[in-house]
Amino acid sequence: MTKPPVINTIFNEIVDATWLSRPSPTIALELLGCTLVRQLPNGEQIRGMIVETEAYMAGDPACHAYSKPTPRNAVMFGPAGMSYVYLIYGMYHCFNVVTDVEGVASAVLIRALELSVFPDSLPQNLSLGSKSDRHIKKPLKKDQLARLAAGPGKLCRVLQIDRTLTDLPLHFNQPLWLEHRTPTFQQAVNSGKIEFVQTTRIGITKGTDLPWRWYIADCPAVSRLSF
């Protein structure tokens, strides 16, 4: 018996560029509960639900595109639905979804994921438990697994996202794409079982008054409750 070909067995609707062509604060809120999918060159998928976001846009002093287009930030001035990945503090990457119409520089920083499909292996001294204990190193405890992608730098590490993935279209079968909320998730929102929290953004020194950070309440994968 031969192995079947890899198919997408999860049928969430794919997020398209039109849906993302709205102001970044709107998208930042609506991306909560959506799924970020990373597909590696070998076809392996890593998946996580978006649980924390921040919006950045033109006229916002904290936005990388505040002053003028540069080689790094140019993609933010273009159409929605592209990736914007940059290196921060010389050692971490951050992943953004470009939003709004062409000419309006804006993006949503994905700050944390609750992983639903874990990678086969983890970088460096980290290690997954079970699955025949992989190759023993130091199996992570349950609460550590839950926080593996609790932060913008951490989620890029676990999803193997670096600057080679900037300026790419977020389409199915590309290295990265987005899927909409499941009906189950949306029903939980409608019935009040899941709540969203809005706060000011964290880790910045300018634009600290703008309340453009959102996260899902009571979610262990959220990076921090406040700053």
Next chain:
DNA sequence: AAGACGATCGTT
């Protein structure tokens, strides 16, 4: 050419 700084994270 040189310097300042940063949408972070893990340790002290």
Next chain:
DNA sequence: ACGATCGTCTTT
């Protein structure tokens, strides 16, 4: 509270 670490942007 602090340091690691380096690409990017600003200033000389």
